[in-house]
Amino acid sequence: MDMRYSIIGLGKLGASMAAAIAKRGFQVIGVDVNKNAVDLLNNSEAPVQETNLEKTIKENKKRLRATLDINEAVLDTDVSFVIVPTPSDDRGAFSLDYARTAFQSIGKAIAIKKKYHNVVLTSTVLPGSTRFGLLPLLEQESGKVCGRDFGLCYSPEFIALGSVIHDFLNPDFTLVGEFDERAGGMLEKCYEQIMENNSPCKRMTIENAELTKIALNSFVTMKISFANMLANFCQFIPEGDVDVVTDALGADQRIGHKYLKGAIGYGGPCFPRDNKALAYTAQTFGLKADLAETTDYLNRSLPDKMIQSLKNLIKPGMTVAILGLAYKPDSHVVEESQGIYLARKLSEQGIRIVAYDPLAGETARGELENQIRIYTSISECLQQADVVMITIPDQIFKALKADDFRRPGLQEMIVIDFWRILYKKLINQPHITYIPVGRCIDDNTNSNRLAKLWADTNNI
Incomplete structure (x- = not known):
């Protein structure tokens, strides 16, 4: 099956999918309304920042081109993946505005195309969006009938920014919501040839797939929040260590180790909004998604609770260095970043904030509107600090040593390590007050608290 593919939307996922499919030996046409993105791809340059994207584009440039014209792309390919933004509104619903525009143009192209064409929506949407919000546009603009003249599927990807190409080509599973057997079978065969694993x-069905997408992300965030709750518990029991607890929990196959790492909250463009979307979906059915709403509340309240717990250590007049402004390691993305949130909240309390991030510094500078000083050198940043917060487990932060936290004229530096990545290096260092969030740092106090608790219980 010598299929040709068009990718409509050249954002981080779309551009990466285009490059990945070309890498697997298929002809790919990328489409975007942004002329700069189209020109960059045609010049074998990455239109967005993503790991290995430009390298993959250059290595497969003979099979990859871009255009502003959806009509051209649809007529010259067999399958179109639509990967356009579906931004959240205040209710938590996903807007279909960009998708509608794309589907209208695709419909017009299908109207003059003689061969069967399979349209695959990949953007995250709410249940019912594809069949009832977008399919009518295809049939209206084309004058043709879905199932007979063209196919329609909903097939989201499960990727992480920073590893999109690898994740796309090596998924745990592919998800196909199909209008009918023909469209779904065709897409499954495409995936069999594209995927490396x-x-x-x-x-x-399309609706089951739409629900599966947002349910999967919501479940993962629930798992993250549960581990974060355990991290808080472990700080109050003698020799408490969340890594020991979650390692044992994850050994149970019903639970697993992935995302079971107590630390700071989750962020990014997907996780925070999918719980809100699930809650909105429940509301439209006259139901309540209490678990999704609670998970979202716990995550959004976590940074404030952490700031409150550290109020005796961090005082106005101090300088706090935040290491990590992206929402995760190896990413330029700062959307819903916990590091950004901490920087803002502490700055509002009169704390001077400096920061460093290996990739997201420029992006964060625009997001924070010069509220803080962002350094391009980690050593310069640390030399300003009275307190250091490590908010993402980036490799460059894992490589830090105790001597990196020495500042002339400062007897003792406070290091708050949300991920415990420097525990072995910094614990018991005479010039460092080291706080590994998720581990007990005061066994005596916690032992006495538990002893009193059970003594009082025995007296009842």
Whole structure:
């Protein structure tokens, strides 16, 4: 099956998918309304920042081109993946404005195309969006009938920014919401040829697939929040260590180790909004998604609780260095970043904030509107600090040594390590007050508290 593909939307996922599919030996046409993105791809340059994207584009430039014209792309390919923004509104719903525009143009192209064409929506949407919000546009603009003249699927990807190409080509599974057997079967065969691993394909109705996408992300965030709760518990029990606890929990196959790492909250462009979307979906059914709402509340309240717990250590007049402004390691993305939130909140309390991030410094500078000083050198940043907060487990932060936290004229530096990545290096260092969030640092106080608790209980 010598398929040709068009990718409509050249953002981080779309551009990476285009490059990845070309890498697997297929002809790919990228489409975007942004002329600069189209020109960059045609010049074998990455239109967005993503790991290995430009390298993959250059290595496969003979099979990859871009255009502003959806009509051209649809007529010259067999399958179109639509990966356009679906931004959240205040209710938590996902807007279909960009998708509608794309589907209208695709419909017009299908109207003059003689061959069967499979349209695959990849953007995250709410249940019912594809069939009832977008399919009518395809049929209206094309004058043709879905199932007979063209195909339609909903097939989101499960990727992480910073590793999109690898994740796309090596998924745990592929998810296909199909209008009918023909469209779903065609897409499954495409995935069999595209993917590098032998991942199973889960085929289902379009609505089941739409729900699966937001449910999966919501479940993962619930797991993260549960681990964060355990990290808080472990700070109050003698020799408490969340890594020991979650390592044991994750050994149970019903739970697993992935995302079970007590630390700071989650962020990024997907996780925070999917719980709100699930809650909104429940509301439209006359139901309540209490678990999703609670998970979202716990995550959003976590930074404030951490600031409150540290109020005796961090005082106005101090300088706090935040290491990590992206929402995760190896990313330029600062959307819903916990580091950004901490910087803002502490700055509002009269704390001077400096920061460093290996990739996201420029992006964060625009987000924070010069509220803080962002350094391009980690050593310069640390030389300003009375207190250091490590907010992401980036490799460059894992490589730091105790001597990196020495500042002339400062007897003792406070290091708050949300991920415990420097525990072995910094614990018991005479010039460092080291606070590994998720581990007990005061066994005596916690032992006495537990002893009193059980003594009082025995007296009842």
